[in-house]
Amino acid sequence: MNHQTGGRFNKLPWGLMLLLVSLTLTCCSNPLAATPPPTLEIPLESKVGQLSASRTSLAGGETTDVRVAVVKVLGAADPFAYQWSTTGGLILAGQGTCCISYQAPETPGAFEVHLTVQYEAEFVQRSLTLQVSAPPTATPTPAPTDTPTPAGSTPEPTVTPLPTDLPLPDAVAYFNRAQEYYFKRDYERTLADYTKAIELNYDPLSEAYYNRGYVQYVQQNYTPAIEDFSKAIELNYDPIALPYYNRANAHFYKGNNDQAIADYSKAIELEYDPLSLPYNSRGLAYRKKGEYDNAIADYTKAIELKHEPLVWPYYNRGNAYADKGDYERAISDYGEAIRLDAANANAYYQRGLAYKLKGDFAAARADFQKVLELNNDSLRTDAETQLQELPAP
Template sequence: MKAQPAGNFVRISVWMVIVLLSLGLIQCRYLAPPQPVEVSLENRVGQIQTSRPQLVAGEQTDVRVGVIRSLDAPDPFEYQWTTTGGLITAGQNSCCVTYQAPEVPGNYQVNLTVRYENQFVQRSLTLVVMAPASTPVPTPTPGPTATLVVTTAPTLDAPLSTANEYFQRAQTRYLERDYERTIADYTKAIEYNYEPLSEAFYNRGYVYYVQQNYSEAIEDFTKALEHNYDPPSLVHYNRGNAHYYKGDNEQAIEDYTKAIELGHEPLSWLYNNRGLAYRKIGAYDQAIADYTKAIELEHQPLNWPYYNRANAHADKEAYPQAITDYSQALQIDPTSVDAYYGRGVVYRKLGDVNRAIADFQKVLELGANYWRREAQTQLQELGVAVPESSTE
């Protein structure tokens, strides 16, 4: 029997390897790719933050919002900042702005609408503006009541000996935005039985809230209430927000209702937020009633409850009322792409094609790429030619 030449054996081996690899590649091709995980806009946009929640009249501070986005691509979000007093002096249309306090002392809100594709979220922050004085009067704020100048708090990681030292260092670290160490120090202050213990629980809960760790925030806010935090309305308001962002709308409604009963200010924000939660569960009549109350209380910015009420009317197919509210929102803010698009959709449902076209064309003029694409689709379905440049 003849021996097979070595060259033939090598060639056969090579072909076997190629065949096996090909089979493996074919099998790999049939593996379904993993499904992309949708992350809602609510979970991609954090809470508004500032390094100085208390200001003297005329002073400036940075105000910012954290967002989850790709670092190697342009920012896909639209930002619209407003304030009930003072000025946004720099950074409009970005995630970070400079706020200048007004000359009149008081509590002022910085408001933000973040838009992405067909979604939007609203955020707010209360800043305390004080008159120049040697000893500023402390005023409760939605965030930890941090002292602006702390001279006694150690800043090293060395173990401390008292609850007060841990609490003070946590305050300092909060202003430095070192949230993990802030939480660690508040935890130590709690272990050392800081007094009042309710304040340590509330402050730690608020840091969790800023980090969007809503379950932990809710737990700490609950502990703060159990330890008689004053004012309790503030805790109910923020716990309601945490429930809302978690999607626990029934619990959010309970907390917003309690905060309303306790007279938390601004009441207009509570009614608007409770209206959002009611709409989430399909309770449109209750949502409309709350938005109406927010309007009566002159919610700032006022276009928000009008726009929200318009959406609830549209959900109910009460189209004339929806158009009235969208129009009122646009009278207050003529750049609201959401309101133009929503009104255009309602006009189209009513068969008022000319007005629908006018609103969709306004979206092409003002909107970001997503809104322009949506408006282009609507216009094309209505038989209106749209230049390609309108969606670039």
């Protein structure tokens, strides 16, 4: 899907306090106000934790968050570079950050997610194995229309906050414990403590609503996420573009494309940073509606703004051109996606389809063969079928 999600959590002290300095083990978070401690010489291997996932057992097509905890100085920019890859499935969002959204392939099996973390000239590598079972048999759903489904019309799982383990003195204490539970991936207790912080009027209240909404979003509980993001907007969360962008993402995954487009547009108007993200994401919503020219315009703008990674808007624009039947431009964009990411099996596969529809069977055969060489399990069967359907050379 090539979606990317904005998230912000205040940083809390975690496990690596052995030196009794203000260093924190965190992932994708912003700190509470604190004076930066002096720099300490710690080996890179000791600064990078092991990979963890919100779920390690998935059905085909399901998603999970995969993250790595790193040690860095409070208040400083993230000094690390992150490069993720997988032996099967898709990295939907987060490439280049410490947290990604991963989608399992349809094919059952064990698949690995790999991460290389770079700091200056040093590298460390981490990996995590995810077990994927066959996807459940799905019942057909009606095709989406231009009129979005009203929020709440589709039943979604409700999350009942658990009672907190111990009573705490005030809203700040509940908010901080929610942060601790979040980084331990104990989402039920996270939600319970954020709810208690809201009941006790945590200040700023918008932050408690936004954080609770983000946890709901991570768990794919999109209706309550939308409600909390809306409340954060009402309470003037700062930066206000962030809940608009994530509310747009929640609407997108619910199939509410018109609401998603409206919120992406608002995030663009409010100059969400980086601005390339809402352009790329709004393009996805336009494409879902069949508005291919609007999608192409947004992907082009994301390219101009140097979306990171740049391969996403090129690949997405290629899909939109292919939808229009403009196979020459589609082939060109898939080619640029491949130039940027030589192991992008999806781009090879889609370019092969475009070549096939153009009648260039030799080029199509080469691309489908390349998919097989890349050992992409989620596309292997489709590539083999396409090769069988091509005319004999």
